[in-house]
Amino acid sequence: xxxxxxxxxxxxxxxxxxxxxxxxRDQAIVAGLKDASPLVRxxxxxxxxxxxxxxxxARFLADDEDxxxxxxxxxxxxxxxxxxxxxxxxxxxxxxxxxxxxxxxxLSTINDVSAKQALLPLLDHPDRNLVxxxxxxxxxxxxxxxxxALIRLLASDSWLQFAAxxxxxxxxxxxxxxxxxxxxxxELLAEMVIExxxxxxxxxxxxxxxxxxxxxxxxxxxxxxxxxxxxxxxxxxxxxGVRARARLxxxxxxxxxxxxxxxxxxxxxxxxARSVGVLxxxxxxxxxxxxxxxRNPDPGEESWLEGMLRRCRRRAQAELLPLxxxxxPRVRAGTLLQVPFDAGATSAVAGCLQDQDPEVRAAACLALxxxxxxxxxxxxxxxxxxxxxxxxxxxxxxxxxxxxxSLAVLAPDLEPEAADEQxxxxxxxxxxxxxxxxxERVRALVHxxxxxxxxxxxxxxxxxxxxxxxxxxxxxxxxxxxxxxIATVEILVRRRCRKAIPALIELLPGADPLxxxxxxxxxxxxxxxxASRLQALYTGAPLHERIEIVVALxxxxxxxxxxxxxxxxxxxxxxxxxxxxxxxxxAAGPRELEAMVALARDADWVVRNHAAWGLGRLxxxxxxxxxxxxxxxxxxxxxxxxxxxxxQLAADNPDxxx
Amino acid sequence: MxxxxxxxxxxxxxxxxSREFGLVFQESRRRHLEGRLTPRLQAxxxxxxxAYYRYLARHPDRGAELHVLARILTxxxxxxxxxxxxxxxxxxxxxxxxxxxxRPGPLRVLSAGCSSGDEAYSIVIALQGARLDRExxxxxxxxxxxxxxxxxxxxxxxxxxxxLRACDELGRHAHFSVQGDRFRLRPEHRKGTSFFEANLxxxxxxxxxxxxxxxxxxxxxxxxxxxxxHRAISHFHxxxxxxGYLFLGHAESLIGRRSDFKPVRLCDSIVYRKQDTGT
Numbered sequence: 001x002x003x004x005x006x007x008x009x010x011x012x013x014x015x016x017x018x019x020x021x022x023x024x025r026d027q028a029i030v031a032g033l034k035d036a037s038p039l040v041r042x043x044x045x046x047x048x049x050x051x052x053x054x055x056x057x058a059r060f061l062a063d064d065e066d067x068x069x070x071x072x073x074x075x076x077x078x079x080x081x082x083x084x085x086x087x088x089x090x091x092x093x094x095x096x097x098x099x100x101x102x103x104x105x106x107l108s109t110i111n112d113v114s115a116k117q118a119l120l121p122l123l124d125h126p127d128r129n130l131v132x133x134x135x136x137x138x139x140x141x142x143x144x145x146x147x148x149a150l151i152r153l154l155a156s157d158s159w160l161q162f163a164a165x166x167x168x169x170x171x172x173x174x175x176x177x178x179x180x181x182x183x184x185x186x187e188l189l190a191e192m193v194i195e196x197x198x199x200x201x202x203x204x205x206x207x208x209x210x211x212x213x214x215x216x217x218x219x220x221x222x223x224x225x226x227x228x229x230x231x232x233x234x235x236x237x238x239x240x241g242v243r244a245r246a247r248l249x250x251x252x253x254x255x256x257x258x259x260x261x262x263x264x265x266x267x268x269x270x271x272x273a274r275s276v277g278v279l280x281x282x283x284x285x286x287x288x289x290x291x292x293x294x295r296n297p298d299p300g301e302e303s304w305l306e307g308m309l310r311r312c313r314r315r316a317q318a319e320l321l322p323l324x325x326x327x328x329p330r331v332r333a334g335t336l337l338q339v340p341f342d343a344g345a346t347s348a349v350a351g352c353l354q355d356q357d358p359e360v361r362a363a364a365c366l367a368l369x370x371x372x373x374x375x376x377x378x379x380x381x382x383x384x385x386x387x388x389x390x391x392x393x394x395x396x397x398x399x400x401x402x403x404x405x406s407l408a409v410l411a412p413d414l415e416p417e418a419a420d421e422q423x424x425x426x427x428x429x430x431x432x433x434x435x436x437x438x439x440e441r442v443r444a445l446v447h448x449x450x451x452x453x454x455x456x457x458x459x460x461x462x463x464x465x466x467x468x469x470x471x472x473x474x475x476x477x478x479x480x481x482x483x484x485x486i487a488t489v490e491i492l493v494r495r496r497c498r499k500a501i502p503a504l505i506e507l508l509p510g511a512d513p514l515x516x517x518x519x520x521x522x523x524x525x526x527x528x529x530x531a532s533r534l535q536a537l538y539t540g541a542p543l544h545e546r547i548e549i550v551v552a553l554x555x556x557x558x559x560x561x562x563x564x565x566x567x568x569x570x571x572x573x574x575x576x577x578x579x580x581x582x583x584x585x586x587a588a589g590p591r592e593l594e595a596m597v598a599l600a601r602d603a604d605w606v607v608r609n610h611a612a613w614g615l616g617r618l619x620x621x622x623x624x625x626x627x628x629x630x631x632x633x634x635x636x637x638x639x640x641x642x643x644x645x646x647x648q649l650a651a652d653n654p655d656x657x658x
Numbered sequence: 659m660x661x662x663x664x665x666x667x668x669x670x671x672x673x674x675x676s677r678e679f680g681l682v683f684q685e686s687r688r689r690h691l692e693g694r695l696t697p698r699l700q701a702x703x704x705x706x707x708x709a710y711y712r713y714l715a716r717h718p719d720r721g722a723e724l725h726v727l728a729r730i731l732t733x734x735x736x737x738x739x740x741x742x743x744x745x746x747x748x749x750x751x752x753x754x755x756x757x758x759x760x761r762p763g764p765l766r767v768l769s770a771g772c773s774s775g776d777e778a779y780s781i782v783i784a785l786q787g788a789r790l791d792r793e794x795x796x797x798x799x800x801x802x803x804x805x806x807x808x809x810x811x812x813x814x815x816x817x818x819x820x821x822l823r824a825c826d827e828l829g830r831h832a833h834f835s836v837q838g839d840r841f842r843l844r845p846e847h848r849k850g851t852s853f854f855e856a857n858l859x860x861x862x863x864x865x866x867x868x869x870x871x872x873x874x875x876x877x878x879x880x881x882x883x884x885x886x887x888h889r890a891i892s893h894f895h896x897x898x899x900x901x902g903y904l905f906l907g908h909a910e911s912l913i914g915r916r917s918d919f920k921p922v923r924l925c926d927s928i929v930y931r932k933q934d935t936g937t
Contacts, residue, residue, distance in 0.1 A: 606666060
């Protein structure tokens with residue numbers, strides 16, 4: 001593509017869009033499917049799914065001359081989904097085996113359960129390519145009905161064996177384990193068989209895989225064995241005997257395995273690292289734990305290791321507590337973060353608060369928080385005053401986990417002479433802990449100190465149970481600082497404080513940025529009494545507030561709002577029309593069917609999406625043809641919404657076709 | 659009854675990101691992106707991604723928030739001498755082929771999508787390391803990024819150890835001074851660099867330092883939509899001098915996608931050379 005060609009593409013795209021309304025629509029779409037530019041073809045596929053009949057598209061599937069057109073037709077049929085299924089099922093029986101092959105592939109992508117039974121007989125078809133496509137499709141659909149036939153195919157030629165093993169793994173039925181194990185030493189098939197056994201996750205597959213993992217030194221086969229072993233161990237948390245089996249490994253084989261596993265931990269592959277972790281913990285290979293714990297894990301990786309160690313907590317603690325003295329700070333921090341210590345380890349963990357490395361001190365704070373040990377409160381309060389952000393953030397999280405009365409240690413941090421930052425940190429702890437301690441001091445701070453402290457104090461009060469605190473929080477609506485007033489509005493909404501509604505309405509005439517938040521708050525509080533005030537405000541409000549007024553009215557859903565929303569639907573601003581259509585389809589009754597059908601033909605996909613949902617909500621059989629058209633919308637999300645609505649309509653009305 | 663809006667809000671947001679910045683996010687990155695955007699919802703006092711979308715679409719302060727969003731979305735990994743062989747190619751093959759003695763004025767290079775400046779400064783270090791300045795070569799390295807905070811960081815020239823992961827101990831001491839647990843680029847390596855904010859995905863982008871002899875744009879276009887990709891490449895085509903070179907990341911290719919650049923094999927790497935389209 002050249003600089004000039006790029007503008008040509010834009011022109012062809014515009015021409016294609018314009019042709020949709022013309023008499024030459026179908027020809028223009030077919031030409032678009034053959035266009036040299038992927039951008040144009042992509043748009044043509046969406047239009048073909050919407051406007052071309054499956055019969056026409058299927059004709060292009062048989063086109064050997066033009067692979068681009070064939071690919072476009074295939075993509076369009078996939079997007080048509082259920083609409084195309086009856087025709088595709090018929091095609092699977094076509095005398096042209098290539099056509100049948102493509103039909104099976106498309107059915108596989110559509111993944112509709114209704115196709116399973118029709119595909120089963122194809123497993124005995126004389127055309128090997130067609131059999132393979134059917135095997136892959138049934139695997140993709142997780143068709144348990146196909147398992148006996150797929151097991152038979154494991155004894156077929158290697159091409160079909162491979163596909164059958166893969167499909168059996170996807171289906172995950174334990175009947176396949178024995179037949180798959182018989183193929184484990186087949187050079188060509190081994191990798192796929194191992195993967196399938198891992199996917200099935202049945203305990204009977206474990207020992208043969210484990211033995212080969214220890215003895216094998218072939219890559220990437222060994223990686224595959226490790227992944228499969230780990231998958232089976234994770235699927236069977238109660239499975240015993242792994243440690244006993246590990247003790248039977250020859251020392252040289254064990255050393256080889258150890259080197260291999262350590263090598264993997266140095267790589268940045270989270271999946272393999274997790275598999276190493278599973279094996280190390282279940283086989284209790286404790287000498288590998290430093291290598292495992294020193295990794296800087298991805299977010300979420302810590303919790304699975306901790307979860308696994310929790311299942312052998314006592315033994316893990318006994319073996320791993322000495323690692324708190326390890327020379328490598330990454331191992332010390334990793335141990336604190338990932339080993340689920342119990343109360344017996346409190347003093348050893350608390351000792352790490354004096355570590356030279358700030359990462360280790362932060363990790364110690366978090367470990368003490370998990371222990372919920374009140375005796376650690378004073379030390380954590382000290383860490384909360386640290387200048388190191390990692391340390392004081394971790395201390396705040398830990399303190400919030402301690403039993404409520406432990407937070408008495410925060411008293412000095414809330415005193416008037418404490419630094420603002422110190423007061424803010426202490427208030428954050430109280431908020432996270434939902435603590436009501438130091439109530440009097442917190443209430444005083446609502447009026448005292450800089451805005452950040454006042455906001456923090458209000459957030460603490462916002463977590464107090466009961467309604468007694470509402471009045472104190474509402475005082476924040478009169479704060480001099482706009483940011484505090486905005487924060488107060490949000491806190492009141494989160495408390496579902498309906499008592500505040502009159503005060504919020506009273507503030508509406510003010511034209512400052514607070515009004516944007518007030519409007520949204522009244523909507524979220526479903527304040528029916530505010531509906532007329534919001535409608536009155538609409539005409540003179542700036543655009544962004546008008547949008548939020550409509551959203552708020554949608555949430556409040558007052559009686560008689562439909563004429564108002566109908567008026568907004570005529571506004572030229574697309575965002576206003578979008579929110580108005582959302583409200584309209586939620587409030588509309590059967591009388592508004594015609595208006596909904598008009599929305600279903602709107603140029604904007606969001607409005608059409610709302611119409612699809614709204615037509616489904618009405619549940620009228622008369623909506624069927626309109627939903628059927630939307631089910632092939634150029635925008636896949638609209639098509640999905642319409643298909644769901646159509647399915648529900650058919651379920652509720654036996655005479656309606658889905 | 660819940661409406662269809664969760665998916666709709668997400669798509670609206672992604673469409674806006676694609677429209678404003680030309681960036682594309684796959685479904686698989688949804689949770690990651692949600693995690694990065696949630697603090698923004700909290701900061702603005704918004705309760706949902708739908709409210710955030712409406713804020714970005716129509717709120718009077720949307721411009722400032724779009725800047726913040728750009729910063730969040732483009733906070734990608736970068737470090738000194740990433741794909742180091744490209745810098746060797748620049749000094750050993752590309753600069754000599756540009757017939758330097760006959761070329762008037764300085765060598766002009768653009769680092770597009772420069773992030774915190776690691777690439778632009780790596781170019782300077784490579785040119786200085788080859789002693790090309792002592793052979794009479796002068797240069798001007800322009801560097802641009804969508805993210806204004808990254809531009810500020812680039813101008814500061816202070817880096818975490820992570821940014822120096824491809825530098826050996828000798829390189830660290832030669833090119834940086836230690837400042838606490840961070841590293842400050844030595845002033846001599848800033849020579850001839852200038853940084854500015856630019857969105858490569860918008861139409862009509864003006865690159866003030868053009869024409870360039872070489873453009874680096876590596877590991878940036880992988881996040882672009884097809885349309886934004888072609889638009890950016892067209893900007894580069896316009897901004898390059900005749901026969902100028904374009905360096906892309908290893909996962910980015912123009913082969914089969916553009917006829918206005920010719921792939922050239924240099925050692926074991928592919929770089930692209932501007933073809934004259936006769937315009």
